[in-house]
Amino acid sequence: MASKFKQALNSGKFVVTTEVGPAKGTNMDAMLHHIDLLKDVVDAINVTDNQSSVMRFPSVGGCMLVKQKGAEPILQMTCRDRNRMALQADLLYANYMGIENVLCLTGDAIPVGDHKEAKSVFDLDSVQLLKTVRTLESGKDLGGNDLDGVPSYCAGAIVTPEANPIEPQLVKFEKKVNEGAEFFQTQAIYDLDNFKKFMKHARKYDTKILAGIVLLSSAGMARYMTKNIPGIFVPQDLIDEMAGAPKGQALKTGIEIAGRLIGELKKEAICDGVHIMAIGKEEVVPDILAAAGM
Amino acid sequence: MKSITKQKTLEEIGQLLDGLNSVFIAGCGTCATMTHTGGIEEVAAMKLSLQELGKTVTGTTVIPAACDDMTQETIKKYEDAIGSADAMLIMSCAMGVHRVSLYHKKAVIPALDTLFIGLEDNYGEFHEVCAQCGQCVLGETGGICPVTACHKGLVNGPCGGTNDGKCEVDKNRDCAWTLIHNKLAEQKRLDLMYKYQPPKNYQVTPKPKVTKIT
Ligand code: SF4
Numbered sequence: 451m452a453s454k455f456k457q458a459l460n461s462g463k464f465v466v467t468t469e470v471g472p473a474k475g476t477n478m479d480a481m482l483h484h485i486d487l488l489k490d491v492v493d494a495i496n497v498t499d500n501q502s503s504v505m506r507f508p509s510v511g512g513c514m515l516v517k518q519k520g521a522e523p524i525l526q527m528t529c530r531d532r533n534r535m536a537l538q539a540d541l542l543y544a545n546y547m548g549i550e551n552v553l554c555l556t557g558d559a560i561p562v563g564d565h566k567e568a569k570s571v572f573d574l575d576s577v578q579l580l581k582t583v584r585t586l587e588s589g590k591d592l593g594g595n596d597l598d599g600v601p602s603y604c605a606g607a608i609v610t611p612e613a614n615p616i617e618p619q620l621v622k623f624e625k626k627v628n629e630g631a632e633f634f635q636t637q638a639i640y641d642l643d644n645f646k647k648f649m650k651h652a653r654k655y656d657t658k659i660l661a662g663i664v665l666l667s668s669a670g671m672a673r674y675m676t677k678n679i680p681g682i683f684v685p686q687d688l689i690d691e692m693a694g695a696p697k698g699q700a701l702k703t704g705i706e707i708a709g710r711l712i713g714e715l716k717k718e719a720i721c722d723g724v725h726i727m728a729i730g731k732e733e734v735v736p737d738i739l740a741a742a743g744m
Numbered sequence: 745m746k747s748i749t750k751q752k753t754l755e756e757i758g759q760l761l762d763g764l765n766s767v768f769i770a771g772c773g774t775c776a777t778m779t780h781t782g783g784i785e786e787v788a789a790m791k792l793s794l795q796e797l798g799k800t801v802t803g804t805t806v807i808p809a810a811c812d813d814m815t816q817e818t819i820k821k822y823e824d825a826i827g828s829a830d831a832m833l834i835m836s837c838a839m840g841v842h843r844v845s846l847y848h849k850k851a852v853i854p855a856l857d858t859l860f861i862g863l864e865d866n867y868g869e870f871h872e873v874c875a876q877c878g879q880c881v882l883g884e885t886g887g888i889c890p891v892t893a894c895h896k897g898l899v900n901g902p903c904g905g906t907n908d909g910k911c912e913v914d915k916n917r918d919c920a921w922t923l924i925h926n927k928l929a930e931q932k933r934l935d936l937m938y939k940y941q942p943p944k945n946y947q948v949t950p951k952p953k954v955t956k957i958t
């Protein structure tokens with residue numbers, strides 16, 4: 451049977467996903483608290499994988515906790531830390547434990563993280579990882595050997611609609627679709643006109659697109675992201691709106707902006723859903739959805 | 745081909761030479777001369793540095809091409825000076841260090857770290873061009889090597905970290921996949937970028953790598 455998340459994707463409803471990040475250490479209280487807050491308001495919860503190349507509790511372990519709480523996990527898997535054998539082994543384990551959704555990522559570079567002398571693996575890339583998922587589903591591993599017990603997954607990937615230049619990104623997008631990406635969670639988008647242009651292209655492909663919504667918490671953060679984070683562009687009017695927020699109300703304004711974006715995406719049926727990234731403010735995700743009228 | 749090297753710190757060289765009081769220094773007249781890490785001047789400077797550290801320098805030379813088998817002749821020629829030293833300090837890339845070790849029993853200490861094989865862009869500026877992966881894809885990437893020019897060695901297109909055509913690890917470095925895309929577009933061969941590239945074979949020549957011309 452298809453995973454709950456896959457059923458949601460195929461139901462035609464406007465799908466909502468969000469994400470939680472495991473702790474650095476064994477204290478999972480904050481993450482468990484976030485899962486409790488989020489599980490009834492979203493369709494699935496991503497668990498990040500050593501995000502930003504910072505070593506943490508593993509994503510597959512985090513997904514187990516999401517499962518235990520009765521929610522639907524999406525396993526983020528990067529190619530940075532594991533070779534093709536370890537990735538396949540973890541995919542088998544995840545499937546056996548009932549973790550059926552997987553987001554295939556390249557992974558951030560080692561030098562941006564907190565283990566700057568580590569060996570980066572990248573034995574596979576995100577396109578090859580997608581194909582690996584589909585290969586396992588065919589009952590074979592990457593070595594061409596038969597599997598005893600065949601898994602099945604709902605596999606997705608990411609895309610950066612605001613990438614500059616966009617053309618190489620769109621080539622990779624098409625390759626990901628060709629290798630079986632059933633859904634995409636995008637990098638943060640803020641400019642709906644730009645996003646509509648991207649969607650016009652993406653709609654030519656048989657895949658679901660969940661627009662990435664990153665909560666703005668201050669004007670400074672908005673400026674910082676535009677300047678420093680690859681593929682993120684916050685239009686000036688939104689930066690001004692954040693800057694104009696009364697003292698102590700910036701987060702509230704950020705929630706309103708996120709809610710408004712989601713509301714418009716849904717109303718105009720621009721894409722198939724949203725992926726909300728609240729970056730440390732997971733507890734306000736329900737407020738964002740309320741602001742979106744959901 | 746240029747083997748690009750960087751001199752180890754004097755501190756590290758001092759540690760490596762701990763207990764070895766007399767030293768013969770050999771540089772290399774080829775790559776290490778071009779990279780200014782083991783030419784005539786650098787060998788002379790090293791001699792002074794070692795003397796300041798209290799070492800006796802029994803002799804110095806710059807081998808024409810330390811990785812070549814002719815190195816054996818140079819070693820023979822300096823047998824007296826080498827024989828009276830506790831160790832040889834080699835200011836060439838590691839290939840030269842290997843050569844020298846083949847031809848003499850004395851302890852051989854590298855003075856350089858071998859970084860990569862590259863080309864010179866401008867005077868004193870080098871970049872890696874080939875990691876000898878054993879499965880060359882240049883024919884499908886517009887002559888730009890994704891294994892070395894892309895930080896992650898990706899073969900199916902750019903990661904999400906590319907920004908304004910630069911790489912996420914360094915804003916001053918071009919994203920290889922933007923370059924490849926533009927080059928292929930210019931050559932009207934962009935269809936090559938849409939081709940799925942399978943995982944690379946990392947065991948083309950399993951380590952220890954050897955091959956025999958047949
Ligand atoms: S693909 Fe790159 S690393 Fe591999 S052989 Fe060709 S140039 Fe060298």
Ligand code: SF4
Pocket residue numbers: 559893894895896897898901902903904905906907910911912913918919920921922
């Ligand atoms: S930004 Fe470009 S060069 Fe850097 S890792 Fe990503 S694809 Fe490779």
